[in-house]
Amino acid sequence: MSVCIVSFSSRKNGNCDRISEFVSSLYPNAKRYNFSKVKVNACGDCKYQCFERGDKCPHARDKEREILDAITNSELSIFIVPNYCDYPCSNYFVFNERGICYFQKNDELLTKYLEVPKKFIVVSNTNQDHFRQAFRYQTSGEPDVLFLAAYEHGKISTDGDLITSSEVTEDLREFLDK
Secondary structure, three states: OOEEEEEOOOOOOOHHHHHHHHHHHHOOOOEEEEHHHOOOOOOOOOOOHHHHOHHHOOOOOOOHHHHHHHHHOOOEEEEEEEEEOOEEOHHHHHHHHHHHHHHOOOHHHHHHHHHOOEEEEEEOOOOOHHHHHHHHHHOOOOOEEEEEOHHHHOOOHHHOOHHHOHHHHHHHHHHHHO
């Protein structure tokens, strides 16, 4: 099975980073991206060329296209997203926003992307609704989301040790198996 894993956290050795390592161990041949480590430009500083044709985006040659290709051509994609201020982190929003130039005027490609099964792993102690709403842009149906709250496992979210809980690893295995 071809799998693509994208972690959106910028914190080295934080919960998302360590969860990404664990998930990668379950799918050793997966393509794995740490979004904060690759060069992806945020939208802006342009003349809206993407509305005319996606490949005219002045940022079309950065890693965004490679990541979107990997997701579109996978049989399963897994997004690992931290909670910052009750919403997904800014890396996730940059990724989502930049999709416009990839899909612009290409409904067939968008449909193919949306049909790829996606699983979202969220490290969050708070609001779930904002995440479900943000993830709806990535799938054709309701997003399949696992929320992991550090406090529920006797952990402190900033310590990066959520994955040391056997309950968390069991929850991850079960979530990814369904």
